[in-house]
Amino acid sequence: MQRLAYKVFFLxxxxxxxxxEQDSILFFNKGNIAExxxxxxxxxxxxxxxxxxxxxxxxxxxxxxxxxxxxCTDAILAKNGRxxxxxxxxxxxxxxxxxxxxxxxxxxxxxMKIFGACTDKMDPxxxxxxxxxxxxxxxxxxxxxxxxxxxxxxxxxxxxxxxxINPNKPISGEIGAGFQSAALGANGLFSLNYSRKNWxxxxxxxxxxxxxxxxxxxxxxxxxxxxxxxxxxxxxxMPTGRDVIRVDYIMDEGYNIGYAALPMDVLFAKAKIYSxxxxxxxxxxxxxxxxxxxxxxxxxxxxxxxxxxxxIMHMDMPGSTRTYGGxxxxxxxxxxxxxTVRLDGYHTNARAEMTMYPNNxxxxxxxxxxxxxKLDFGLFVQDEITLNENRRLSFNGRIEYLNTSVIDxxxxxxxxxxxxxxxxxxxRLLKSxxxxxxxxxxxxxSAWVTAGYAERSPSxxxxxxxxxxxxxxxxxxxxDQDVKNEKAVQADLGLExxxxxxxxxxxxxxxxxxxxxLGAKDSTLDAMTIxxxxxxxxxxxxxxxxxxxxxxxxxxxxxxxxxxxxxxxxFGNANNGDPLPLVPPFKNVTSVKxxxxxxxxxxxxxxxxxxxxxNPEFGEMRTASYAIANIRASYxxxxxxxxxxxxxxxxxxxxxxxxxxxxxxxxPQPGINGYLNVSFTF
Amino acid sequence: MKFSxxxxxxxxxxxSTIITGCKKDDPTPDDNTTDLLLIxxxxxxxxxxxxxxxxxxxxxxxxxxxxxxxxDSASNEVVENAQVTIMPMMDMGxxxxxxxxxxxxxxxxxxxxxxxxxxFQMPGEMGWTLDVTVDxxxxxxxxxxxxxxVKNPAVTRTRVITPANDPNARLVISYLQPxxxxxxxxxxxxxxxxxxxxxxxxxxxxxxxxxxxEMPSMGHGSPNNVNPTHITNGHYEGQVNFxxxxxxxxxxxxxxGSTVxxxxxxxxxxxQ
Numbered sequence: 001m002q003r004l005a006y007k008v009f010f011l012x013x014x015x016x017x018x019x020x021e022q023d024s025i026l027f028f029n030k031g032n033i034a035e036x037x038x039x040x041x042x043x044x045x046x047x048x049x050x051x052x053x054x055x056x057x058x059x060x061x062x063x064x065x066x067x068x069x070x071x072c073t074d075a076i077l078a079k080n081g082r083x084x085x086x087x088x089x090x091x092x093x094x095x096x097x098x099x100x101x102x103x104x105x106x107x108x109x110x111x112m113k114i115f116g117a118c119t120d121k122m123d124p125x126x127x128x129x130x131x132x133x134x135x136x137x138x139x140x141x142x143x144x145x146x147x148x149x150x151x152x153x154x155x156x157x158x159x160x161x162x163x164x165i166n167p168n169k170p171i172s173g174e175i176g177a178g179f180q181s182a183a184l185g186a187n188g189l190f191s192l193n194y195s196r197k198n199w200x201x202x203x204x205x206x207x208x209x210x211x212x213x214x215x216x217x218x219x220x221x222x223x224x225x226x227x228x229x230x231x232x233x234x235x236x237x238m239p240t241g242r243d244v245i246r247v248d249y250i251m252d253e254g255y256n257i258g259y260a261a262l263p264m265d266v267l268f269a270k271a272k273i274y275s276x277x278x279x280x281x282x283x284x285x286x287x288x289x290x291x292x293x294x295x296x297x298x299x300x301x302x303x304x305x306x307x308x309x310x311x312i313m314h315m316d317m318p319g320s321t322r323t324y325g326g327x328x329x330x331x332x333x334x335x336x337x338x339x340t341v342r343l344d345g346y347h348t349n350a351r352a353e354m355t356m357y358p359n360n361x362x363x364x365x366x367x368x369x370x371x372x373x374k375l376d377f378g379l380f381v382q383d384e385i386t387l388n389e390n391r392r393l394s395f396n397g398r399i400e401y402l403n404t405s406v407i408d409x410x411x412x413x414x415x416x417x418x419x420x421x422x423x424x425x426x427x428r429l430l431k432s433x434x435x436x437x438x439x440x441x442x443x444x445x446s447a448w449v450t451a452g453y454a455e456r457s458p459s460x461x462x463x464x465x466x467x468x469x470x471x472x473x474x475x476x477x478x479x480d481q482d483v484k485n486e487k488a489v490q491a492d493l494g495l496e497x498x499x500x501x502x503x504x505x506x507x508x509x510x511x512x513x514x515x516x517x518l519g520a521k522d523s524t525l526d527a528m529t530i531x532x533x534x535x536x537x538x539x540x541x542x543x544x545x546x547x548x549x550x551x552x553x554x555x556x557x558x559x560x561x562x563x564x565x566x567x568x569x570x571f572g573n574a575n576n577g578d579p580l581p582l583v584p585p586f587k588n589v590t591s592v593k594x595x596x597x598x599x600x601x602x603x604x605x606x607x608x609x610x611x612x613x614x615n616p617e618f619g620e621m622r623t624a625s626y627a628i629a630n631i632r633a634s635y636x637x638x639x640x641x642x643x644x645x646x647x648x649x650x651x652x653x654x655x656x657x658x659x660x661x662x663x664x665x666x667x668p669q670p671g672i673n674g675y676l677n678v679s680f681t682f
Numbered sequence: 683m684k685f686s687x688x689x690x691x692x693x694x695x696x697x698s699t700i701i702t703g704c705k706k707d708d709p710t711p712d713d714n715t716t717d718l719l720l721i722x723x724x725x726x727x728x729x730x731x732x733x734x735x736x737x738x739x740x741x742x743x744x745x746x747x748x749x750x751x752x753x754d755s756a757s758n759e760v761v762e763n764a765q766v767t768i769m770p771m772m773d774m775g776x777x778x779x780x781x782x783x784x785x786x787x788x789x790x791x792x793x794x795x796x797x798x799x800x801x802f803q804m805p806g807e808m809g810w811t812l813d814v815t816v817d818x819x820x821x822x823x824x825x826x827x828x829x830x831x832v833k834n835p836a837v838t839r840t841r842v843i844t845p846a847n848d849p850n851a852r853l854v855i856s857y858l859q860p861x862x863x864x865x866x867x868x869x870x871x872x873x874x875x876x877x878x879x880x881x882x883x884x885x886x887x888x889x890x891x892x893x894x895x896e897m898p899s900m901g902h903g904s905p906n907n908v909n910p911t912h913i914t915n916g917h918y919e920g921q922v923n924f925x926x927x928x929x930x931x932x933x934x935x936x937x938x939g940s941t942v943x944x945x946x947x948x949x950x951x952x953x954q
Contacts, residue, residue: 313899356928358899362952364928366865413866417923419906467925526903528925 070178070187070647070677072208073126073134077156080139081550081566082507084584087663088120088471089259090183090213090224090670092127092269096662098141098509099546099570099583100153103459103517104486108148108157110248110293111327112275113346117299117319118266119368119461119468122259126158128252128271128299130230132174132189133204135159141509142490143434143452146398147342147380150430152454152488152513162246163202163236166195176679178647182670183213183224187677199237206230212258216657216671223258223265223307224667244279256304261665262471264317267304273297288333294326312530319352319369336387340396342380349373350460351408354467368468370411370422372460375403390440394450400430402457406464414466415481418537422464422481430455430485444498451491458483462517462538467528470519472664473581473619474533477519483538488513501556508549516544516574521617544580546572562593571613581618585611585625585661599635599645606630611661621666626658647677718749726816726824730755733814733826736795741832743805744839745856745873749795750786752816765789765817766796770830771881773809782854782875782883784915789819801856801875801883803842805834837950845943852877853886855934857949858917863924865953870910870922872949874936885916889943892935895922899929927953 074093077083085093086101097105107125108114116123136159140147145155166172173192179185188207193200209227212220232250239245250273257266275295282290303317325346332339352369382396404426406412415422434452441447458479461468465479490511497504519536527534548570555563567588572580586609593602607627614620632649655672663669718736725732736749750768752761766789770781781803786796802810810830817823840856859871870893874886891910896903910920924930929952935945 354926356900358928361899361929362927362954364897364900364926366926410865413864414925416867417904417906417925525905528900528902530900530902 070176070189070675071131073129073131073137073158074124077126077137077139080137081552081568081589082141082548083139083156084587084662085660086121086582087660087667087669088122088261088665089226089257089265089667090210090221091226091228091254091257092123094121094124095126095156096582096584097139097153097156098511099548099572099580101582103462104151104456105153106145106149106151106155106157108155109250109273110160110275110277110295111148111157111329111344112273112293112295112297113149113323113325113348114271114273114297115299115321115323115348115350115460117301117321117350117352118269118303119317119319119352119465120262120303120471122257122262122266122303123269123299123301126156127254127269128230128273129158129160129250130189130204130206130232130252132191132206133160133230133232133250135161141492142450142488142511143396143432143454144436144450144492146396146432146434146452146454147340147382149344149378150398150400150432150454150456152456152486152490152511160232160234160248160250161191161202161204162248163200163234164193164195165198165200165236165238166193167197170195172682174679174681176677178675178677180210180673180675182651182673183210185210189679198239199235201236202232202234204230204232204234213670213673215668216652216655217668218655218671219668221260221667223260226254226257228252228254228257242281242283244277246277246279247275248277249274260667261663263308263469264303264305264315265307267302268300269302270300271297286333288331290328290330292326292328294324296322296324298322313356313358315354315356317352317354317368319350321348321350323348336385338384338386340380340382340384343378344380345375345377347373347375349407366466367408367411367414368466369460370406370414370464370466371408372411372464373405373407374460377401392438394436394438395434397433398431402428402430404428404457404463411464411466415464418478420481426463426481428457428485430457446496446498448494449491451489453487453489455485455487457485458517458538465538467535469529469532470536470619473519473536473617474531475519475521475536475619476527476529476532476534478522478525478535478537480538483517484515484540486513486515486517486540503552503554505552506549507551508547510547511545513544513546514542515540516542518544518574519618542575544572544574546570546580546583560595562595563591564593565590578617579613579615581615581620582662583611583613585609585623596635598637599633601633602631604630604632608660623659623661626656626660628656628658629653642680642682645677645679645681647679648675650674721748722812722828722830724826724828725755726814726826729816729818729822729824731761731816731818731821731824731826732758733816733828735812735814735828741802741810741830742835742839743802743832744835745799745801745858748798748800748812750798750814751795752791752818754821760791760794761816761818762791762794763789763819764791764796765819765823766798767815768798768800769813769815770800770802771811771813772804772806773811774806775809778880780881780883782856782873782885782916801840801854801873802832803840803854803856803883805832807831807833837952839949841947841949843944843947846945847938847941847943853936853944854883855936855944855947859919860922860951863922863930863951863953865924865926868922868924870908870920870932872910872918872934873916874918875916887912887914887916888938889918890937890939891918891920892937893920893922894933894935895924895930896933897926897928898931924951924953 084096114125141154148155175190178187191204193202207229212224230252234248237245252271254269277293280290299321301319305311327344329342350369351371356364378400380398384394406422412423432454436450438448463479465477467476492509494507520539522537525535550568553565569586572583589606591604610625611623630651634647636643636645651673659668721735723734732753732755734751766786782801784799786798812828815825843853854875856873860868875883904923904925908921910918933948936943
């Protein structure tokens with residue numbers, strides 16, 4: 001009865017509806033509490049970032065990038081000026097945020113902790129979620145992102161679409177197919193949303209199959225093929241206007257994935273990700289929203305050397321992680337204070353094996369990750385204070401308790417050969433604090449500063465790796481349970497000028513890291529891998545620094561013409577003056593875009609300077625500068641409210657032979673690549 | 683994998699228990715021979731004693747632990763106190779030689795038996811004998827000669843080396859530990875004996891030994907091994923580390939001061 005009193009407006013069209021609507025996100029808006037009328041609105045908004053200071057929310061559904069739904073998730077992330085991709089093949093690129101890779105950043109899907117099961121980081125979390133199932137990606141830098149976990153570099157949270165309740169449009173969805181020439185790649189995708197009055201269900205599917213790609217000189221790069229599919233189901237139920245229950249299941253399976261930069265490929269990578277979410281919007285004014293989630297996920301990963309020639313000895317390298325967790329997140333509002341309190345916890349297990357099969361001898365077996373359990377609890381509190389309409393202040397703090405143990409006796413015995421006793425539980429307390437201040441000046445100028453202190457615990461590899469081979473520097477890596485937490489004092493600065501026709505945004509960051517964890521050569525140890533250069537053991541170096549900046553400019557001289565330029569630079573140094581390994585060079589992307597009400601044509605020039613600051617100890621080689629040109633176009637044909645969209649383009653138009661600095665093994669990037677994507681939304 | 687290794691070990695242990703249990707001969711409720719295999723028995727030429735020789739397994743060409751049980755042949759009572767000495771001999775037809783051995787260290791029996799050790803440095807279905815002399819401190823002394831059959835083990839556990847620095851000498855290197863090698867840190871033990879004459883094979887107590895484990899099919903070793911040092915009676919103890927399962931070869935370098943006596947010997951172990 002009471003529910004009938006609520007006025008419920010559903011204004012949003014389905015997830016994959018028309019292009020203008022695709023950048024919508026679900027948005028709940030409280031009505032006038034005094035009248036005890038509660039309004040739930042699903043309204044059209046551009047993805048906005050709720051943070052003081054800098055954070056960005058790229059949307060896979062944004063109309064500028066409707067072709068995005070055919071891209072892989074990592075490619076969308078790379079459009080953020082402060083993100084780069086570490087490449088080892090043509091699939092599952094490892095996101096690098098502010099020059100830092102997965103051990104130093106949080107990668108979450110809907111706030112869920114998921115850990116890749118590959119000891120060689122071949123399966124970053126980004127490879128298990130597909131853009132056509134992604135509502136937005138929010139990127140927060142440094143301690144500003146500690147809501148999702150303790151990290152130094154920041155947080156990347158990928159939010160999935162979820163089913164959309166819209167009784168006015170019971171059935172909506174999209175079906176599409178794409179083709180690209182460099183790797184003879186085919187993409188197929190569909191999504192279907194079915195909605196009734198107070199519940200909805202969404203099914204999503206993606207299939208991709210790529211051959212080896214062709215580099216700029218026409219040469220085919222062996223072992224860059226892959227095949228994958230991803231399916232997801234999401235159901236949402238609103239028993240009352242104040243309660244939302246949501247169930248999500250994602251299944252992702254990749255097969256026969258080539259890793260040209262590594263001595264082995266991937267036989268399969270499988271993920272199962274499931275969650276149950278409950279959201280409550282209390283009727284009291286100060287309590288805005290309560291969200292609780294319980295989740296679980298399992299990742300199975302197996303490497304494959306059977307397609308390689310010159311394999312001295314066949315080996316199996318399966319790995320798996322299993323994670324269970326949950327969180328409760330409350331958003332409170334007291335006058336000028338917007339307070340977020342979050343309690344989270346997870347339990348994860350990581351285990352990886354290696355078995356080699358010599359001729360006529362017993363198999364050689366070891367645990368590269370010795371069955372490691374991690375139990376973690378965190379408390380995050382944030383207060384965003386609106387001092388006045390031009391000034392905002394935000395404070396957040398996180399405290400996290402982490403308990404790590406090796407549960408397989410075999411692993412404990414193994415580690416004893418390094419005189420390490422890993423039989424005891426490893427306890428760690430991680431603290432981070434962040435203070436952000438944003439000020440809006442006149443004439444569209446605003447500035448922000450955020451400063452913080454963060455700690456992160458070492459990864460399973462950094463603590464427990466047992467002869468994990470790194471193909472880039474050719475060393476076997478061995479962990480050290482007693483390696484200290486890495487700490488960072490960090491500051492981010494930003495200055496922005498926004499005008500009707502133009503905008504300029506300049507950001508800079510400086511992360512000073514203490515007890516920086518790095519592999520240090522131990523010449524007393526003998527490599528295990530045949531042909532390896534030696535062994536590196538996790539060590540804390542006194543300090544290291546990472547600093548960089550980003551300049552984004554856009555100019556719209558005419559209504560239909562948009563010019564933009566994004567430049568970024570990162571500099572990383574260890575305390576002994578050596579460059580930190582795998583830091584991207586100066587990069588610039590310039591684009592010109594002609595907008596039309598039915599689409600656009602864009603020309604891009606992506607260029608990177610040479611990277612000569614390399615650390616040869618980590619197998620780094622200098623990378624030459626490069627420039628590539630891309631053109632892209634999009635056009636749609638309306639059929640009533642349905643629409644047929646064509647996306648086409650040519651990447652690397654001049655067929656340049658180039659490689660990016662973060663690509664392992666010196667493998668070149670794809671040469672000229674034409675693509676055509678067709679999708680029908682209904 | 684962990685489980686399969688464990689169950690394999692368990693299975694092997696169980697199987698060996700059953701086998702030795704089945705082979706058990708002449709069980710008497712008060713003895714401790716349950717897990718042991720009767721190798722030979724006989725009566726002493728004087729002193730009216732029955733001597734039974736036990737071992738944990740059939741005899742192989744290796745450092746071998748033996749257990750001697752002495753009973754009064756009239757009363758069948760176990761003799762708890764006696765001076766037991768042994769002398770292994772190999773009769774090769776044209777020549778005879780002895781072997782390195784260790785007499786029981788005490789005149790008091792341990793659990794009714796006198797443990798002693800012999801290094802059978804070569805196999806022999808026939809030819810090996812063990813003289814057991816018992817002075818039971820009351821009724822006198824007698825000797826029995828027990829015939830032995832010594833098999834060639836599947837994996838070499840003792841090596842007779844001609845030292846690099848002395849072509850006339852012989853060095854006997856025997857592998858003792860780890861008998862049940864596992865991934866991780868293992869106690870390592872070998873014995874060194876030299877040939878003084880055909881019948882005298884004394885322990886060497888002043889050599890230094892270096893070990894270097896390697897996986898022959900991979901070419902890598904393992905870290906933090908501890909070179910064996912002399913403990914007593916020609917026994918050298920250290921630590922050997924294995925980083926994974928599979929076939930390992932433990933290479934030995936044996937030095938007399940700064941002179942290399944031998945660097946060719948090795949022992950192989952397979953970790954399942």
